[in-house]
Amino acid sequence: MLNIFEVTETNKMIEQENLDVRTITLGISLLDCIDSNVDTLCDNIYNKITTVAKDLVKTGNDIADEFGVPIVNKRISVTPIGLIGASACKKTDDFVKIAKTLDKAAKQVGVNFIGGYSALVAKGMTSAEELLIRSIPDALASTERIMSSVNLGSTKTGINMDAVRLMGDVIKETAMKTKDADSLGCTKLVVLCNAPDDNPFMAGAFHGVTEADAIINVGVSGPGVVKHALQSVHGESFEVLCETIKKTAFKVTRVGQIVAKEASKRLGIPFGIVDLSLAPTPAIGDSVADILCEMGLEYAGAPGTTAALALLNDQVKKGGVMASSYVGGLSGAFIPVSEDQGMIDAAVAGALTIEKLEAMTCVCSVGLDMIAIPGDTPNTTIAGIIADELAIGMINQKTTAVRIIPVIGKGVGENVEFGGLLGHAPIMPVNKFDCADFVNRGGRIPAPIHSFKN
Amino acid sequence: MKKMIITVVGQDTVGIIAKVCTYLADSGVNILDISQTIVSGWFNMMMITDMAAANKPVKSISDDLEELGKEIGVQIKCQSEDIFKGMHRI
Numbered sequence: 060m061l062n063i064f065e066v067t068e069t070n071k072m073i074e075q076e077n078l079d080v081r082t083i084t085l086g087i088s089l090l091d092c093i094d095s096n097v098d099t100l101c102d103n104i105y106n107k108i109t110t111v112a113k114d115l116v117k118t119g120n121d122i123a124d125e126f127g128v129p130i131v132n133k134r135i136s137v138t139p140i141g142l143i144g145a146s147a148c149k150k151t152d153d154f155v156k157i158a159k160t161l162d163k164a165a166k167q168v169g170v171n172f173i174g175g176y177s178a179l180v181a182k183g184m185t186s187a188e189e190l191l192i193r194s195i196p197d198a199l200a201s202t203e204r205i206m207s208s209v210n211l212g213s214t215k216t217g218i219n220m221d222a223v224r225l226m227g228d229v230i231k232e233t234a235m236k237t238k239d240a241d242s243l244g245c246t247k248l249v250v251l252c253n254a255p256d257d258n259p260f261m262a263g264a265f266h267g268v269t270e271a272d273a274i275i276n277v278g279v280s281g282p283g284v285v286k287h288a289l290q291s292v293h294g295e296s297f298e299v300l301c302e303t304i305k306k307t308a309f310k311v312t313r314v315g316q317i318v319a320k321e322a323s324k325r326l327g328i329p330f331g332i333v334d335l336s337l338a339p340t341p342a343i344g345d346s347v348a349d350i351l352c353e354m355g356l357e358y359a360g361a362p363g364t365t366a367a368l369a370l371l372n373d374q375v376k377k378g379g380v381m382a383s384s385y386v387g388g389l390s391g392a393f394i395p396v397s398e399d400q401g402m403i404d405a406a407v408a409g410a411l412t413i414e415k416l417e418a419m420t421c422v423c424s425v426g427l428d429m430i431a432i433p434g435d436t437p438n439t440t441i442a443g444i445i446a447d448e449l450a451i452g453m454i455n456q457k458t459t460a461v462r463i464i465p466v467i468g469k470g471v472g473e474n475v476e477f478g479g480l481l482g483h484a485p486i487m488p489v490n491k492f493d494c495a496d497f498v499n500r501g502g503r504i505p506a507p508i509h510s511f512k513n
Numbered sequence: 514m515k516k517m518i519i520t521v522v523g524q525d526t527v528g529i530i531a532k533v534c535t536y537l538a539d540s541g542v543n544i545l546d547i548s549q550t551i552v553s554g555w556f557n558m559m560m561i562t563d564m565a566a567a568n569k570p571v572k573s574i575s576d577d578l579e580e581l582g583k584e585i586g587v588q589i590k591c592q593s594e595d596i597f598k599g600m601h602r603i
Contacts, residue, residue, distance in 0.1 A: 060546060060561065061518065061559075061561065061594065061597050061598065061601065062548065062559075063548045063549075063550055063557060063558075063559040065597060065600075065601040066518055066520055066559045066597050067520070067522075067552065067557060067559075068601075069596065069597050069600055069601070070520060070522075070590065121572075124572060124575065125571065125572075125575075125592070125593050126592055126593050126595070126596040127590050127591075127592035127593075127596065128596060310600045310601075313599045313600045314596065314599065314600060316599065317595055317596060317599040321595075381603075
């Protein structure tokens with residue numbers, strides 16, 4: 060039978076260490092909504108989402124009440140719209156119309172974000188997918204809850220450099236179109252390599268075509284719990300450090316597994332996966348960077364950071380895998396800059412640079428995330444940063460991503476405030492040297508030799 | 514059986530257990546186990562209860578207990594046993 064100390068420990072994690080379920084994400088296939096008429100397509104999409112997801116928010120709140128664990132976000136991911144709109148959309152405005160429909164459906168069911176305004180163009184773009192990509196700036200500027208992602212490469216296909224170059228322009232244009240809100244549109248736009256089909260976290264969530272009609276995916280969060288556990292083994296050996304992270308990760312993940320199973324049962328929708336990611340928020344005590352500091356670093360970004368993060372990421376997986384029947388999504392430690400107070404402090408102190416962040420992304424999920432850069436950064440330089448990050452994913456057979464915000468009208472040292480979970484960030488300097496001739500070459504980078512495993 | 518865990522945390526005072534138990538009896542909730550301890554000066558109590566035969570929904574019991582806690586000056590939470598078992602038992 061349970062004892063009082065176990066019960067107290069769990070409640071202390073929830074009340075004092077920010078343990079929560081970050082998101083229940085309901086994946087919905089829109090393949091059966093496809094129509095060649097854009098208005099019919101929009102009606103079909105609206106009807107399907109508002110039917111399948113009608114009880115999502117209420118069910119999430121009920122489970123949170125009964126278990127006493129906060130479930131911060133209830134979200135939806137849909138089949139990439141680049142596929143769904145292919146037959147109906149002849150111009151970018153047609154895609155924007157779908158975006159507005161998704162936004163309306165999200166508001167109707169009460170979810171805070173809907174992901175899947177996406178294109179999967181790892182090897183090539185169809186004309187519809189190119190139209191969708193070109194519509195992203197308008198779509199993000201005219202909606203509130205849409206999240207957009209573009210998969211630009213994979214280990215199996217290589218990197219689509221034409222699309223990488225195009226995204227350099229699209230990111231900048233998105234920044235321009237939302238410049239009155241500190242280029243907020245770019246916080247809702249991510250590019251990826253090896254994007255998973257079942258990721259519950261935004262901005263990269265979409266419902267892959269390999270998935271069933273509807274599925275429940277859950278993302279947990281517990282950086283504060285891990286940090287607190289490590290405080291009790293301060294100065295101990297790596298063995299003790301690793302064991303402590305593993306045990307804590309097991310407990311945190313278990314909460315996600317229970318919530319996911321319960322949501323699946325109550326909604327009558329199959330359980331997909333639990334995403335093991337340690338996801339920080341700007342709240343004090345909910346920081347991945349603070350875990351690195353607790354391990355013995357003065358700031359995230361100090362020498363030793365990549366090793367510390369590699370260790371953390373691996374132990375989180377080892378502990379978490381046993382706690383859940385199905386693990387998927389991104390599963391690792393997230394290192395967004397603006398969404399993590401410890402990372403913000405490190406960037407302000409000058410301990411953290413984009414180059415160091417790039418090294419860190421080799422050993423954790425996911426990539427260069429929520430980094431504010433000067434608004435006058437050339438489009439080709441943004442494309443170069445993307446190409447570098449995707450190359451890391453392609454060669455290392457892992458998911459990598461770039462969510463970078465060129466803040467129009469602001470320069471290095473200034474601050475930018477996105478609000479809420481998106482946080483705030485200092486604008487970080489970008490390497491000034493030119494890469495235009497490289498990214499303008501056109502074509503694609505071939506798949507690496509180790510992708511040929513057949 | 515619908516096992517729910519009730520926890521009470523706060524300043525120790527006369528009659529906490531009595532008030533909580535009276536409310537539970539009136540609501541048709543069976544108490545299976547009670548343990549109590551003082552952790553760094555704070556009163557900590559845990560009850561394992563069965564709410565299968567309760568005469569009101571679990572959500573209202575949970576809300577009522579929270580309200581009762583505010584009256585006594587302690588924090589009372591009512592949570593499904595599953596969350597604790599999941600975390601502490603393989």
